[in-house]
Amino acid sequence: MVAAASTSSKPTRGVDAAFIVKKAVISALVALVLFSLMIGVRTEAGSDGQLTYWTRFGDLAAMVATVFVGSIVIELLRHWWGPVETVRVVPPSATKALSFAGRALVPVLLIFTFLVPVIFYNERYILDLGILVLTYVMLGWGLNIVVGLAGLLDLGYVAFYAVGAYSYALLATTFGWSFWMCLPLAGILAAFFGILLGFPVLRLRGDYLAIVTLAFGEIIRLVLLNWQSLTGGPNGVSGIPRPTMFGIPLTPGDDGLAALLGIEFSPTHRIVFLFYLIFGLALITNWATIRLRRLPIGRAWEALREDEVACRALGINTTTTKLTAFAIGAMFGGFAGACFVTRQGFISPESFTFHESALVLAIVVLGGMGSQLGVALAALALIGGFELFRGLEQFRMLVFGMAMVLLMIWRPRGLIGHRAPTVFLERNQAISSDLVKEGAG
Amino acid sequence: MDYLAQQLINGLVLGSIYGLIAIGYTMVYGIVGMINFAHGDIFMIGGFIALITFLILVSIGLTAIPLILLLVLLVSMALTALYGWTIERIAYRPLRHSFRLAPMLSAIGMSFVLTNFSQVAQGARVKPVPPIITGGYTLHESADGFAVRISNIQIIVVITTVVLLALFTYLVARTRLGRDMRACEQDQKMASLLGVDVDRTISMTFVIGAALAAVAGMMYLLYYGLVDFFMGFVAGIKAFTAAVLGGIGSLPGAMLGGLLIGLIETLWSAYFSTEYKDVAAFSILIVVLIFMPTGLLGRPEVEKV
Numbered sequence: 001m002v003a004a005a006s007t008s009s010k011p012t013r014g015v016d017a018a019f020i021v022k023k024a025v026i027s028a029l030v031a032l033v034l035f036s037l038m039i040g041v042r043t044e045a046g047s048d049g050q051l052t053y054w055t056r057f058g059d060l061a062a063m064v065a066t067v068f069v070g071s072i073v074i075e076l077l078r079h080w081w082g083p084v085e086t087v088r089v090v091p092p093s094a095t096k097a098l099s100f101a102g103r104a105l106v107p108v109l110l111i112f113t114f115l116v117p118v119i120f121y122n123e124r125y126i127l128d129l130g131i132l133v134l135t136y137v138m139l140g141w142g143l144n145i146v147v148g149l150a151g152l153l154d155l156g157y158v159a160f161y162a163v164g165a166y167s168y169a170l171l172a173t174t175f176g177w178s179f180w181m182c183l184p185l186a187g188i189l190a191a192f193f194g195i196l197l198g199f200p201v202l203r204l205r206g207d208y209l210a211i212v213t214l215a216f217g218e219i220i221r222l223v224l225l226n227w228q229s230l231t232g233g234p235n236g237v238s239g240i241p242r243p244t245m246f247g248i249p250l251t252p253g254d255d256g257l258a259a260l261l262g263i264e265f266s267p268t269h270r271i272v273f274l275f276y277l278i279f280g281l282a283l284i285t286n287w288a289t290i291r292l293r294r295l296p297i298g299r300a301w302e303a304l305r306e307d308e309v310a311c312r313a314l315g316i317n318t319t320t321t322k323l324t325a326f327a328i329g330a331m332f333g334g335f336a337g338a339c340f341v342t343r344q345g346f347i348s349p350e351s352f353t354f355h356e357s358a359l360v361l362a363i364v365v366l367g368g369m370g371s372q373l374g375v376a377l378a379a380l381a382l383i384g385g386f387e388l389f390r391g392l393e394q395f396r397m398l399v400f401g402m403a404m405v406l407l408m409i410w411r412p413r414g415l416i417g418h419r420a421p422t423v424f425l426e427r428n429q430a431i432s433s434d435l436v437k438e439g440a441g
Numbered sequence: 442m443d444y445l446a447q448q449l450i451n452g453l454v455l456g457s458i459y460g461l462i463a464i465g466y467t468m469v470y471g472i473v474g475m476i477n478f479a480h481g482d483i484f485m486i487g488g489f490i491a492l493i494t495f496l497i498l499v500s501i502g503l504t505a506i507p508l509i510l511l512l513v514l515l516v517s518m519a520l521t522a523l524y525g526w527t528i529e530r531i532a533y534r535p536l537r538h539s540f541r542l543a544p545m546l547s548a549i550g551m552s553f554v555l556t557n558f559s560q561v562a563q564g565a566r567v568k569p570v571p572p573i574i575t576g577g578y579t580l581h582e583s584a585d586g587f588a589v590r591i592s593n594i595q596i597i598v599v600i601t602t603v604v605l606l607a608l609f610t611y612l613v614a615r616t617r618l619g620r621d622m623r624a625c626e627q628d629q630k631m632a633s634l635l636g637v638d639v640d641r642t643i644s645m646t647f648v649i650g651a652a653l654a655a656v657a658g659m660m661y662l663l664y665y666g667l668v669d670f671f672m673g674f675v676a677g678i679k680a681f682t683a684a685v686l687g688g689i690g691s692l693p694g695a696m697l698g699g700l701l702i703g704l705i706e707t708l709w710s711a712y713f714s715t716e717y718k719d720v721a722a723f724s725i726l727i728v729v730l731i732f733m734p735t736g737l738l739g740r741p742e743v744e745k746v
Binding site: 030033034035036037038039041042043044045050051053153200201203204205206207208210211212214215216218219222223225226354355358361362365369394395397398400401402403404405408409412413 | 470476486489490492493494496497500516520523524527531532535536539540541542543544545546547549550551552553554555556557558559560561562563564566567568569570571674678681682685689716717719720723724726727728730731734735736
């Protein structure tokens, strides 16, 4: 970790052993000082409330050794793969194959996703994971409208997710309304909150916008946590009704779907149904986004992202542009929230912390801001990767944080760093996103 | 009236702690133009290091409280500063000329790393310390027996903050480093052409910010008597709110914002409800920004076309 620090000097041609060792020694020394107290000494409150401590010099030595070796390995890797000024010659056949693979990727992914419940019918875990990934894909696409298209940095996106989830949960438990009635309402309420957030931030730019959205997200979470009579406070809302297939419940009873179709009941039916439900909603989100980008409002969003002043000068109403971006992004967040609730059957404010906002933002930025495919891939990579480390309960977030830092250093522009402009003059030319200042608010 | 006076004292102390953290945010923002999300966790690390140093010093038999406090202060400032330096080297420097969101996300990642690092290294349970500095003064006692008190630890927090602020203002206004910092803030390329070592100046900014956060962490430890691995998040957000409220990039603004947030929080819990104190602080931030989009003391951003 520490080794990655020293990037100042360019790699030379030959392996400079003395230089690498010197760097590794410095890294190890820094690590020794950094970890000396935090790892070398462990504190714990005893049963009588008295603090005690014991030393763990073995762990400390292991960490320092890891840093030393890691530093050498990173230096060597950088030497071999590093940014030496070489032009990688790619044969035209390979380029052609790559572009074909690129075009085939979307249909293949779609078909694969469609077939997931068929292939993994007996693997409940994979189906659940699939639903989770699709929820985040949907959240990512929703936030993409705000951050990727309109360039408004939103750090409180989780608020709309929460509003959608809670409105579904409360409407369904209080009034007993069906899923199909509550889902649009959850979206509308979330959109309303999007406008509510949009108004105060109309004049704000950049980081002021970021902090206000973050504050908004925290306000929503704190209200949900403390308004006990409505939301049940930290205990959350439980006993949320499961969705029905247009009125047909997915239960083992006589009027259930299985009985109607004359097949044996299995709890997996519900999971499969949920999977297709959220898959369908995600596709609608994607379709709506693609269509919106071709409408004047979508063009206005992209214009707003590139330059707000020019936007005004051209007579684009920035107020409605910003508000619609917030509202539509929030609406999709609300849909995702409603889906999340039906899957869980229970919600509490714990699910809507800043961590979620950061995760969704990471998905959007890693996805390359504005690229629909990139967002989907980033959601798969992050959520899937996150699940891989489920066994390492404690270390999971640590690894996640490190991965976020490393990914940013490796590909600051996201996994898909190029995208085609929606409007072009005469011929379509891919714009490197380096030329575009996204998120400048 | 006495109740109000007491709450004002409490708010002032809390505000001083927020202000010290907010300075780190505002300094980094002024020079690098990024939100250092990991700064709240630096504050938490500072608190932990202070706690561990304190335990070790007590267990090797030191008894002179002032000496212990001084040593704890120095060790935690030095180590936390090294944390700040390392984080800048690893997570921010490679991204300095990247697009705006990249360093911010890297900072969010770093914040997760630090939070979970201390959870893994020191356990998830809250670490309490017995009150180290006790005693205080009764300033005024009203007829119905309510006494306005100021404890010694409160005095220490406020005095330390004032002294550090004075030192810091001197550093920025009068020293070579301060001049370099102001130069980098205005125009990094020009500064580097005129012989300012931009990399070193930015590193030093992080080091100073982290050292101030360490002081805040130690004050928090002394004042509240506990640290836990999650305290950096809330404190960080509050301090950042303070920095924005005062006008990000402005040093007096950060301190003013810190004091305001501290006062709002204390007064709200005293007169309304404790549950909604954070909601109050954030709402006031939003209201202020609606009417003054660049904060209280911030310079209006002039956009050149």
